[in-house]
Amino acid sequence: MTITKQTAKQAIKDYIDGWGGVYSDWYVGIASDPRRRLFVDHNVNEENGRWIFQGCDSSSIARDVEEFFVNTLETKGGAGGGDYTTRFVYAYRITLTTKE
Numbered sequence: 001m002t003i004t005k006q007t008a009k010q011a012i013k014d015y016i017d018g019w020g021g022v023y024s025d026w027y028v029g030i031a032s033d034p035r036r037r038l039f040v041d042h043n044v045n046e047e048n049g050r051w052i053f054q055g056c057d058s059s060s061i062a063r064d065v066e067e068f069f070v071n072t073l074e075t076k077g078g079a080g081g082g083d084y085t086t087r088f089v090y091a092y093r094i095t096l097t098t099k100e
Contacts, residue, residue: 013069025093
């Protein structure tokens with residue numbers, strides 16, 4: 001199920017706020033396959049790590065959500081990746097074992 005830009009922003013923000021810390025302790029990105037991106041590419045611990053992803057209605061919405069977190073809330077991450085199939089926004093708490 002996909003969701004709107006505001007719903008995706010709020011869900012991810014609520015998740016981050018619920019686990020605490022500062023926004024710069026978190027990484028936010030976009031992906032067409034968020035599970036692979038999180039657990040393989042970024043080495044996030046699936047069972048014990050702090051992570052979330054949300055499917056958006058379009059690639060442009062996913063990019064807007066990513067940009068909000070990176071540029072406004074100053075999470076780690078960088079805008080501009082992916083292609084037209086990239087509709088998921090993901091976030092994870094950075095640890096000693098994750099790869100940014």
